[in-house]
Amino acid sequence: MDDGYFGEDVAATYDQSEGPEFESAAVESAAGFVAGLAGDGAALELGIGTGRIALPLAARGVPVHGIDLSRAMVARLRAKPGGDAVGVTIGDFATTRVPGEFSVAYLVFNTIMNLTTQTDQVACFRNAAAHLRPGGCFVIEVGVPALRQLPPGQTVVPFHVGASSWAYDVYDVATQAMSSNYVDVTGGRGAFRSIPFRYVWPSELDLMAELAGMRLRERWADWAREPFTGESRKHVSVWQKL
Structure with a gap:
């Protein structure tokens, strides 16, 4: 199993990005959002990468486990303070199962589009639902196709x-x-x-959630819960397991 498109050449500079998603305020907003859904339960991050969200989430007291294909990215997570305390399973997050039951699963920063077929994206929703306890939530942050x-x-x-x-x-x-x-x-x-990516519409994601036994609970333009409108460039959507 290789690291896919996120090998050492990408991992080495990934955390140096100057994009808005890497700003401390944005990271804390995302971690706070997910922590609120986790409550007293555990969180599962699909595509945990270098731990940009997982580490501040764990610092809030939420037990976090991650799935990621890239050993190079996970090595960067492990090298950070607190990184050794976060469990990680190497594998394809669309199909890889881990032990335990989670109150929230989440997939951030357009990572759902790394699955380049509709079949794989549907499988990801089903995999997330399989890990959630009844009433648990699946959260995705992804751009609106431009x-x-x-x-x-x-x-x-x-x-x-x-x-x-x-x-x-x-x-x-x-x-x-x-x-x-x-x-x-x-x-x-x-x-x-x-x-490569496969872009996906909000309504299409809602149908994938329905196929996996979940329904839309809320949708926002960002982690700060600004209203989602026709002008929004991305959305943060939450589906709840029935």
């Missing part, structure tokens, strides 16, 4: 343009396949990296 930015005939949306680096998404509206692509130039030499 198709409104695509004029007719265009398939590319840039999201970063710098002096020596560029990043852009490529969409296939017929299949819901997309990729995020990164170009970096250092010392006159260029490097290219591409990560």
Whole structure:
């Protein structure tokens, strides 16, 4: 089993990101949101990565277990203070089972889209539901597909343009396949990296939840519970196990 698209080259700099999701206020807001759903129970993070959310959640007293395919990312988690106290199972979070029953399972920062087929995304919902106790919740943070930015005939949306680096998404509206692509130039030499995704609509996620025996409980524009509207660029959705 390899690390997929999140090997050592990505893990080494992952926590250095300057994106808004990595700001301390955003991290604490997410951890507080999940902790409120966990109550006196345990939390399961699908795609735990370097522990960006898991560690502050555990610091709040919530027992956390994670599933992740990337040993390189998990090694970064283990090296952080408190990292050894978080249980991690290496595997595909769409299908890997771990012992125990959880009050909340969560999947953040567009990670549901790392599953590149609808079948795998449906399996992920079923896997989350199988780990939850009755009344438990599954939380996903994911972007709203940016198709409104695509004029007719265009398939590319840039999201970063710098002096020596560029990043852009490529969409296939017929299949819901997309990729995020990164170009970096250092010392006159260029490097290219591409990560495949499958974008998914909120209503489609609701149907996946229904197939897994869950129903929508709440949906917000962010972790601070701002209202979700037609202008929202992402959503935080909570489904409850029936």
